[in-house]
Amino acid sequence: MPPRKDLFLNRVDFPEGFVFGAATSSYQIEGHAQGGAGKTHWDSFAATPGNVVGAQNGDRACDHLNRWPEDLDLLRDANFDVYRFSTSWARVLPEGRGTPNAEGLDFYDRLVDGLLERGIKPAATLYHWELPQPLADLGGWRNRDIADWFADYTELIMGRIGDRLWSAAPINEPWCVSWLSHFAGQHAPGLRDIRATARSMHHVLLAHGRAVETMRGLGMSNIGAVCNFEYATPADGSAEAARAATLYDGYYNRFFLSGLFNKSYPADVLEGLGPHMPKGWQDDFDTIGAPLDWFGINYYTRKMIAPDDGPWPHHHEVPGPLPKTQLGWEIFPEGLHAFLRRIHEGYTRGLPLYVTENGMAAPDRIKDGDINDARRIDYLNAHMAKVKQAADEGIPVKGYFVWSLLDNFEWSLGYDPRFGIVHVDFDTFKRTPKASYHALARALQR
Numbered sequence: 001m002p003p004r005k006d007l008f009l010n011r012v013d014f015p016e017g018f019v020f021g022a023a024t025s026s027y028q029i030e031g032h033a034q035g036g037a038g039k040t041h042w043d044s045f046a047a048t049p050g051n052v053v054g055a056q057n058g059d060r061a062c063d064h065l066n067r068w069p070e071d072l073d074l075l076r077d078a079n080f081d082v083y084r085f086s087t088s089w090a091r092v093l094p095e096g097r098g099t100p101n102a103e104g105l106d107f108y109d110r111l112v113d114g115l116l117e118r119g120i121k122p123a124a125t126l127y128h129w130e131l132p133q134p135l136a137d138l139g140g141w142r143n144r145d146i147a148d149w150f151a152d153y154t155e156l157i158m159g160r161i162g163d164r165l166w167s168a169a170p171i172n173e174p175w176c177v178s179w180l181s182h183f184a185g186q187h188a189p190g191l192r193d194i195r196a197t198a199r200s201m202h203h204v205l206l207a208h209g210r211a212v213e214t215m216r217g218l219g220m221s222n223i224g225a226v227c228n229f230e231y232a233t234p235a236d237g238s239a240e241a242a243r244a245a246t247l248y249d250g251y252y253n254r255f256f257l258s259g260l261f262n263k264s265y266p267a268d269v270l271e272g273l274g275p276h277m278p279k280g281w282q283d284d285f286d287t288i289g290a291p292l293d294w295f296g297i298n299y300y301t302r303k304m305i306a307p308d309d310g311p312w313p314h315h316h317e318v319p320g321p322l323p324k325t326q327l328g329w330e331i332f333p334e335g336l337h338a339f340l341r342r343i344h345e346g347y348t349r350g351l352p353l354y355v356t357e358n359g360m361a362a363p364d365r366i367k368d369g370d371i372n373d374a375r376r377i378d379y380l381n382a383h384m385a386k387v388k389q390a391a392d393e394g395i396p397v398k399g400y401f402v403w404s405l406l407d408n409f410e411w412s413l414g415y416d417p418r419f420g421i422v423h424v425d426f427d428t429f430k431r432t433p434k435a436s437y438h439a440l441a442r443a444l445q446r
Contacts, residue, residue: 005377005435007443009384011079015391019121019399020444021082022075022421023357024064025128025172028408030088031066032130033059036101038094041136042129042411045188053414061409063429065107070431072114074422075405078437079444082121084356084401085111086128086172089150092157096132097149105160112161121166125226126154126211128172129187129411136189141177141200144278151210155218162220169356170211173228173298174204174256186412194312198276201251202284205259209287216290226296226356227256231335235306235318244315245305251313253339261347263289272312294398295348296356299336299383301329326361326417331379337386344395352398358383359403361410361417364434371423371434380436402440406431 011020026032027042046057064071075083089096091104115122127150131140135149154170162168171177178200181187191197208225215223232248234241250269258264263285270277304320322330340353360379364371380402390397407420415426421437424430 005374005439007377007381007384007439009381009388010443011446013388017398018391019081020440021080021084021121021123021399021401022078022405023084023401023403024405024408025086025125026088026091027058027061027128027130028404028410029062029064029406030091031059031061031063032088032091035065035091035107036094036103037088037091038096038101039133040088040090040130041133041140041188042131044133044136045190045412048190051190052412053416056409056414058409060426062406062424062426064406067429067431068111069114071405072111072118072120074431074433074437075115075120076118078421078433078441079446080120080440082123082166082399082401083115083405084123084125086125087157087161088130089127089153090130090132093132093153096135097152100156105157108157108161112164116164122161122164123167123169124161124165125169125172126150126157127170127177129177129181131188140189141182141203142196144199144203144206146203147207147210150207151214154211154214158215158218158220162215162218165220165222167222167224167294168215168220169224169226169296170208171204172226174201174208175228175252177204179251194273195276198273199278201255201273202278202281205256205288206284208260209284209290212290212292213287222293224292224294224296224354225260226298227253227260228298228300228357229253229335229339230300231302231332231338233302233304233320235304238307240307241305244307244313247313248303248305248315257343257347259285259288260292261289292351294352294354295343296354297336297339297343298357298403299339299355300358300360301325302332302335303330325379326363327413329360331360331382333382333386336383337390340387340390340395340397341393350396352396354399354401355383355387355397356401357403358400359419359421361419363416364407364418364420364423366423366432369432371432373421373434373436376421376434376436377439380440
């Protein structure tokens, strides 16, 4: 047994009512090739050679579809208050529209009831990247009709489970759904097309707004949005590097914040994307900017940005000097505090904030029956301290969620990067709590 390492912060160090949770996503853990789920663009992307490390896919993932009671017990035994999970569009509607999959609806019904039976608050995200392939065939996020398709899906799944949820958010990380997937080509559908990027960036926000309207129409409350953020630092002291970092911040962070809360898009981003935006985009902001009850911040790292002479956006990333995770992501907890303050003061203006994802990948291995992930405990310590600092300063941060409960299918990186506080053997599906899990359980005791 390795020496015990604890978090230096405990539940009592945070404000009354502050909640702690863990997060997962459907495609990454459920095992998509079972339970009547339809094909997604991630299935197609993973089936294309070279897209995913080791030609791996989400067919089996963590087999959560069958092992969910054990996973909910792990949440309960870690003393978490909330579980942030996502529902799979293609599991609920195999064709994206039309006839529902009763088995899929029943699964999410049981999952929500199982959480409530264990005293855990269910926090649902409707979409975490698994677009039904038939809708991808119709243009996917490039097609304006997706906003209405998504609203119909929202009505179906939330009509089934919405009455028992603690919170709901439409779409996880719009930047990943649009830019990472349509400009960088690193996620499904794997495009590198600026016109597709501009349209998907707008349509993902329009779909968000239509889903919020739909959930309000169902009488639901505690509805929010979840965006991911990266702190952009100039690679050197030049004016060109400063402009490059500002533009990176624009299309990564400010575009989505401004659309949701200011009913506009940043002028510097529109210099590049404006010619490619869909017709009539300026008329959609009342839908996009529908009032929210809370806002979620996913934060992991910072990036150093250098200018170059290439096409817009005229810059590239360079390695930074700070300690890094398994994925080469710099560990920069100061960025989390900076975003909590900046978003509160510049955009949400008093709206409750939640850190809806925060965690790190590490090459965790079992040794003598234990997983001593001390670096993850250090990472959590450093970031939770910045959350406490923000709360002490009067910023209305109300909760913190660890990513992730389980090691899982890490998209194009396959199964090697391990973000979980619970180790998963991907051959046997055995779950083994890591040292970080035990440290959190002790820190969150009531």
